[in-house]
Amino acid sequence: MNDIIIKNITRIVIPFAQIYGIFVILNGHVSPGGGFAGGAIIGTSLILYTLVFGREKGRKKFSHKASEIAETGGILIYVIVGLIGLVVAGRFLTNLGAGFPEGVIGNIISGGMIPILMIGIGIKVASTMISLFNLLIDEAI
Amino acid sequence: MVILNVVIVVFLILCALAIGKIKDLLGAVILFSAYSLMMSVLWLILKTPDVAITEAAIGAGVTSILFFAVISKTKRYEK
Numbered sequence: 001m002n003d004i005i006i007k008n009i010t011r012i013v014i015p016f017a018q019i020y021g022i023f024v025i026l027n028g029h030v031s032p033g034g035g036f037a038g039g040a041i042i043g044t045s046l047i048l049y050t051l052v053f054g055r056e057k058g059r060k061k062f063s064h065k066a067s068e069i070a071e072t073g074g075i076l077i078y079v080i081v082g083l084i085g086l087v088v089a090g091r092f093l094t095n096l097g098a099g100f101p102e103g104v105i106g107n108i109i110s111g112g113m114i115p116i117l118m119i120g121i122g123i124k125v126a127s128t129m130i131s132l133f134n135l136l137i138d139e140a141i
Numbered sequence: 142m143v144i145l146n147v148v149i150v151v152f153l154i155l156c157a158l159a160i161g162k163i164k165d166l167l168g169a170v171i172l173f174s175a176y177s178l179m180m181s182v183l184w185l186i187l188k189t190p191d192v193a194i195t196e197a198a199i200g201a202g203v204t205s206i207l208f209f210a211v212i213s214k215t216k217r218y219e220k
Contacts (some may be wrong), residue, residue: 033189040198047206048215129203136210 002096003076010052021122028118035121042122043129050130055137057133067131076126081120142186149183164219171207177201 020042025038050058085094095112096102103110156176163169177200184193 033194037191037194037198040195040203044198044202044206047203051206111165133203133206133210136207136214139214 006052010048012043014049017048018042019086021045021126024050025118025122026115028110029114030106030108035118036125038118039122039125040129042126046126046130047133050133050137054136057134062127062130065133065135067127067134070123070127071131074120074122074127075121078117085113146183146186149179149186152179153183165217166212166219167209167217170205170212173208174201174205177204 021038021041023038024033024041025035028034028038046058046062049061082093085090085098087096088098091097093113095114098113100112101109102112108115153176156172156179160169160172160176163172177196180200181193181196184190184196
């Protein structure tokens with residue numbers, strides 16, 4: 001699309017959308033939302049960038065290689081945090097029993113490992129959204 | 142509040158019937174997006190803001206864009 005209005009509005013809107021997605025992810029354990037919803041918001045902003053500025057610029061910003069690394073990294077965060085609980089306390093995803101700090105209830109840093117899990121899920125979902133869209137666009141029929 | 146609920150549910154039913162009837166697939170996707178947006182308002186009224194956020198992001202955003210991508214690869218009108 002070669003419309004100057006759409007391009008400028010997109011440049012303004014995308015940072016706000018991504019900040020809101022990060023806010024939803026980080027507040028996942030004290031307010032509505034969480035890793036999945038916040039990751040979907042960030043993925044939608046990346047899809048908007050690819051739609052407006054074209055496939056080539058989108059590939060330059062978020063390539064297939066980066067998408068692979070983000071997807072595997074996100075799920076690895078989840079598995080490694082779960083394995084820490086398995087090794088220390090004997091059960092997968094053990095939270096406070098495995099020595100994660102409890103924090104003050106209601107703060108961002110509270111709930112043990114839940115914020116770390118939320119960050120992992122958010123990275124995974126965001127990169128999955130953008131790579132689904134790229135796969136559908138690149139597919140030749 | 143009851144009247145708002147009834148209006149939203151009637152809108153949802155009309156949208157669902159229209160999606161089944163319409164021949165233009167692009168219009169069907171736009172109707173589906175409107176359905177998802179109203180559904181997220183209904184989730185908010187039912188006091189589940191978590192589901193409302195997810196419905197607005199996934200149902201009205203990502204699903205519509207994926208359907209648009211598929212339509213751009215195939216035909217727009219149903220035979």
